Amino acid sequence: xxxxxxxxxxxxxxxxxxxxxxxxxxxxxxxxxxxxxxxxxxxxxxxxxxxxxxxxxxxxxxxxxxxxxxxxxxxxxxxxxxxxxxxxxxxxxxxxxxxxxxxxxxxxxxxxxxxxxxxxxxxxxxxxxxxxxxxxxxxxx
Numbered sequence: 001x002x003x004x005x006x007x008x009x010x011x012x013x014x015x016x017x018x019x020x021x022x023x024x025x026x027x028x029x030x031x032x033x034x035x036x037x038x039x040x041x042x043x044x045x046x047x048x049x050x051x052x053x054x055x056x057x058x059x060x061x062x063x064x065x066x067x068x069x070x071x072x073x074x075x076x077x078x079x080x081x082x083x084x085x086x087x088x089x090x091x092x093x094x095x096x097x098x099x100x101x102x103x104x105x106x107x108x109x110x111x112x113x114x115x116x117x118x119x120x121x122x123x124x125x126x127x128x129x130x131x132x133x134x135x136x137x138x139x140x141x
Contacts, residue, residue, distance in 0.1 A: 012113040014073070022073065023048075029112040037066075037115060050111055051082070056122050064118055066111060067096075076105035077114045079121075088128050090121065090138070097121050098141055 012033065014025050023039075030037050030050070037052030050066040063082035069075045078096040090098040099117035127135045 008109065008113055012110050012116065013108050014110050015108055026111050029110045030115075033112040034115045037111075050077070050115075052115075054115070054119050054122055056119075056126055058126055060126065062122050064097075064115075066114060066118075068111075073107040073109070076100065076102055076109075077111060079114060079118050086125070088125055089134060090125075090141075092141060101139060101141065 012029060014022065014029070016025060027039065030039075034052060034054075036054075037050050040049050040051050041047070042049060048068050050068070051064070053061045053063045055061050062084060065080045065082050066077040067080065068077050078094070079099055080096050086095070086097060092098055097118060099114060099121050124135050127133070
């Protein structure tokens with residue numbers, strides 16, 4: 001497996017090519033895997049996003065905001081913390097969580113997949129806060 005390969009549950013992939021159904025399919029994936037997340041639109045910019053909370057293995061809850069660019073799904077969603085300090089080695093300069101490198105994103109990945117990657121990131125973040133090191137494999141940003 002190269003650093004471009006991920007094992008992704010088939011249900012989190014969107015293989016249908018019809019772009020007009022993309023948001024509907026994304027919404028169905030969210031209902032299935034992360035019903036606590038939903039679509040929102042920025043009142044300031046009008047950009048589409050997804051917001052919700054994830055609970056870690058320790059029981060802590062972290063609100064997140066995923067911002068979708070106009071190039072989505074050809075560009076990965078930016079995952080931002082909402083109201084909590086994410087200071088650690090795996091945050092991009094803009095403040096979004098480094099759940100993967102941009103060149104690893106594929107158009108058939110879903111928002112649900114990005115949220116699942118965020119859940120992994122959050123559990124590693126809690127280890128970093130407690131022990132001072134990032135557990136597991138790391139990649140350059």
